[in-house]
Amino acid sequence: MAELNWISVARQFIGMREVKGVKHNPAIVQMLDEMGKFSNEARAWWRDDETPWCGLFVGYVMGKAGRFVVREWYRAKEWASPLLTKLDAPAYGCIAVLDRSGGGHVGFVVGKDSRGNIMLIGGNQNDEVNISPFAPSRITDYYWPSRWIDGSPMKSVPAAHRYDLPVLSSDGREVSMT
Numbered sequence: 116m117a118e119l120n121w122i123s124v125a126r127q128f129i130g131m132r133e134v135k136g137v138k139h140n141p142a143i144v145q146m147l148d149e150m151g152k153f154s155n156e157a158r159a160w161w162r163d164d165e166t167p168w169c170g171l172f173v174g175y176v177m178g179k180a181g182r183f184v185v186r187e188w189y190r191a192k193e194w195a196s197p198l199l200t201k202l203d204a205p206a207y208g209c210i211a212v213l214d215r216s217g218g219g220h221v222g223f224v225v226g227k228d229s230r231g232n233i234m235l236i237g238g239n240q241n242d243e244v245n246i247s248p249f250a251p252s253r254i255t256d257y258y259w260p261s262r263w264i265d266g267s268p269m270k271s272v273p274a275a276h277r278y279d280l281p282v283l284s285s286d287g288r289e290v291s292m293t
Contacts (some may be wrong), residue, residue, distance in 0.1 A: 119208040121180035121260065125236045125244070128172070129287075132243040133164040140164045146175040153178030154263045156188050170194065172238025173210060173221050183261040183268035184250055191219035192255075199258035199270045205233055207275040210258045213249060222249075224257065226283040229290070234283045246287025 122190075134140045144165040151158030156174060174188030188191040190274045195201075202209055205224045211233060215218040222237025225246060232248035240247045249257045261268040 117156050119178050120235070121182055122208050122223060124179045126178045128176075128238070128244040129208055129236070129246070130243065133168075133239075135242075138223075141169060143290075145173070146171055148186065150174060150178070150184075154160075154182075154184045154268070155181065155266075156184040156186050159189070160253070167191075167218070167239055169237050169239040172244060173223070176223070177212065178259055180260075181263060182206040183263045191221040194221045194258060195256045196258065198262050198270075200270045200272055202273070203257055204278060205257050206259065207280055207282060208260075208275040208277060209255045209273065210260060211249070212256045212258070213253045214255055215253070219255075224280070226281040226289070227260075228283055233280075234287060236287070246283065248285065 116188050131142055144162050147159035147162055149158060170189045170191045173194060174184045177184045183192050192212060195211050207224060209224050211224050213223055222235030224233055225236050226235055227232040228248050233251055233254060234246055234248055235245045237257045238244050259271060261270050283291050
């Protein structure tokens with residue numbers, strides 16, 4: 116299966132971490148500086164890696180991949196947008212919007228684990244970009260990214276084979292099914 120361009124972009128950042136304290140990861144600050152130039156989304160008004168940045172990560176990846184970025188990308192639950200295609204089930208590469216105590220979380224579906232958890236690549240997952248398992252009960256919705264064409268978001272849908280999620284180990288590597 117050909118890799119989706121936005122998942123390729125996301126994978127480039129695996130291992131990127133926050134810097135604790137008064138210093139901030141320059142790569143995260145650069146992402147913030149670039150927001151506002153992709154698809155009519157808001158600009159960042161902060162320049163640190165202490166503010167929750169899962170929405171930043173999804174927005175930056177979508178923007179770099181030429182996909183539509185929701186206006187208030189910094190709010191995880193804003194990715195539950197009517198400008199994206201809502202899915203009934205997880206598909207490889209879709210955006211998952213989650214509930215958490217005090218707010219939300221957002222990331223990209225890249226598989227499932229042997230226990231049935233959904234594996235997400237996302238930012239600000241234990242203060243870094245990684246692939247982590249999330250209980251399906253925490254995920255409120257799945258959305259397929261819209262294309263950005265001639266200044267407008269154009270909904271699209273995943274290919275049928277994207278619903279066949281690969282089984283991953285806890286480190287995000289595919290498990291051999293032999």
